[in-house]
Amino acid sequence: MILQFLNSHMPKTITKSLKPRKKPVQERSGQTVDAIFEATIQVLLKDGVKNLTTTRVAERAGVSVGTFYQYYPNKEALFFAILERHLEFIGTSVQIACAKSHGRPVDEMMSNLIESYVDSKIKKRDISLAIWEVVTEFSCTPKYAHVVKRVEADITTMLNTLPGARVEKIPFVTAMILSTLGGATKMIMEKGAPPHMVKDLKTSLQIMLEAYVGKALNGSE
Amino acid sequence: MILQFLNSHMPKTITKSLKPRKKPVQERSGQTVDAIFEATIQVLLKDGVKNLTTTRVAERAGVSVGTFYQYYPNKEALFFAILERHLEFIGTSVQIACAKSHGRPVDEMMSNLIESYVDSKIKKRDISLAIWEVVTEFSCTPKYAHVVKRVEADITTMLNTLPGARVEKIPFVTAMILSTLGGATKMIMEKGAPPHMVKDLKTSLQIMLEAYVGKALNGSE
Amino acid sequence: MILQFLNSHMPKTITKSLKPRKKPVQERSGQTVDAIFEATIQVLLKDGVKNLTTTRVAERAGVSVGTFYQYYPNKEALFFAILERHLEFIGTSVQIACAKSHGRPVDEMMSNLIESYVDSKIKKRDISLAIWEVVTEFSCTPKYAHVVKRVEADITTMLNTLPGARVEKIPFVTAMILSTLGGATKMIMEKGAPPHMVKDLKTSLQIMLEAYVGKALNGSE
Amino acid sequence: MILQFLNSHMPKTITKSLKPRKKPVQERSGQTVDAIFEATIQVLLKDGVKNLTTTRVAERAGVSVGTFYQYYPNKEALFFAILERHLEFIGTSVQIACAKSHGRPVDEMMSNLIESYVDSKIKKRDISLAIWEVVTEFSCTPKYAHVVKRVEADITTMLNTLPGARVEKIPFVTAMILSTLGGATKMIMEKGAPPHMVKDLKTSLQIMLEAYVGKALNGSE
């Protein structure tokens, strides 16, 4: 659900180093990093990006601002870290699903894709929602391009194993699939993602995408 | 494309009066309001929400900050105004499309809906993209609930005219339709919305939604 | 006394815009700018560069930090403004002295130069001392190069009007003159520059420089 | 070149203990102290005082900050140590030169003084330049008064051995000599102190000071 926005062309902010500043070598460090991470999600969920300040994150993490800056060179780096980890998570999940769908019929492909995407999102619902805001706040597209590209590549490759697929249409179809997955999943999560809705969501997506991919990549024209 | 996010459950900022401070009664006033409006879009597009300051907007609009605050009680009110106007625009367009689709077959319903939604978005592509950031920035949901509800109502009513539709499923289906429309359209706009893509987008949506609504509201289970 | 250090080669800091941010258009502004200027000198004299903070300057000037930043984009710009004005002052004074010494004998040249340099420094003793620290703090050489070059050029040109001067030695001699003037004048100012000392200073410099220039630019070797 | 500023009247910072915390008794300690010392000079030269942090110095010295603070109670103590050592070096060199000039003619006195001063500065050019900034940063005058006084005393004593010297003028003349030496030498070092310039510098100073001392301490008036 985030993936769809990452090829956006929005205004960029000046780029700074986003690399974590320090590798935790002592025992204590690891805990601190985790605490900050956790705190960020909570603050994001409770106050929104606009009200997330480094001070507040540090406070909630139970450390001082100084400590915060020992691990992240700046606020954006924090967001970057969270986003990256999350995207990596989704990406991997999707990748596996795609891999095992090679050569399978369309319905199975879509089913696997939907399952992996929706489930990985739902599993990290808090982070997903928290991050959602971040993505737009910093139109950080270029920085995450690689993760998106990777997911696109996975799907593209999978679709290519469909016999008789119209290759030139695959990229567009991939984009449609991702944006549909994204849009609908986000909506469900905002409604609280109760199990029955998740089930309906998957069924709905299955109908849509199966029909779509089937027709779009098929045949004549 | 914005509609889908408006039932979000995100953190609220302190609510202030969002009513424009002064009704444009004189000729000049109208011009000023428009100038500010226009300037906001431009600044949004050029610098992003994060770098939008009231001073900058005023400058670009060719007036002083003081004047700005004569027309908007605060920054949020400005965003509110822009969002509202935009949503109103989409809403009306969709409403008309739904109205004239009453009693028509599914494919025609979807076709009309897609046309109206996509076209009204594309027509205001700049504003759409500019606003996108704002929507997340202020999780202004509650304030726009009425506009979203209205669109949902329009679609729901329309779907109700389908003979034999499973009424209890209509709300969910409506939500799916809207989020799909939203997700895909946004994606296309971020890619620049070249005409051929817009055409493909409409075709794609038609396939998906026609198949989806047809199956989802139909029959047995 | 400051001039001598401006061709230094010390570490540079990242360059930011040093241009004043706003031209005072209202009456009030002018006063504010002056107040800030005055306050800076005082803070510099009382607390030293190290303890000069924008807040402190603003406070002493009787304005808020915000106001400060309306006129100077950053702290360095403040220093730049003060330095530039001061150097301009000395530069002009020296320039006039050099101009009227063209074609005159060495003793008169030196006498005019010493008078103009020392007097203009003494007249602004507070600023001179205050600025002294600033110059070293920011090794801002490159930015002021033009003023130094200008003074060097003035002296060089003047020396060139000496009949039979060994032209190739003039640049070095100029540098020696400036650094001697600088070193000694600074010392006297730090001792409080009581009138009798200023007199002795001038006499001493006259002896040194007259002898030096006479021998260094003359004759055989 | 630093000496000239040490009778300055600049603002003081809160005085802390500047004594090294621990005498290097073990072999290891000595190495550590040296490493820190060396590192400081390098950082000073590379980044300037403003960017010198205790952490950075420790890093470059290959030790931890903690270790740093085992040897220096605070940052200022570090600067103090470096300055003191450097001044001691110059002071001793000048002292010897003065001692052996007792009773000699003016030209020899100046020649010895210039040689010793300039050479000892040049020999430690890096340190000299590095320290330069520090001197102004901390207007640490009072703390070094003794070293300066000592040099002044050495010169004064030497000048007193001049037959027929006007004793009451000696202190002022001493100050002029020192500030001239300082100003000119600094200038040359900032230009890189290439050998030929150093030679010219010495010649120039010889001319100036010989003429100056000769006339200033001589005769009638």
Add this chain to the structure above:
DNA sequence: CATGAATGAGGTTTCATTCAT
């Protein structure tokens, strides 16, 4: 009504220094 100077709370970030391991 318009102007734009002034405000100041609040955000980000740095760095000297301490102290548990």
Add this chain to the structure above:
DNA sequence: TATGAATGAAACCTCATTCAT
């Protein structure tokens, strides 16, 4: 002793908003 994680005061700077002119 050495380490380096943690601290937090304090610096810089921004920007929404007010109000005298």
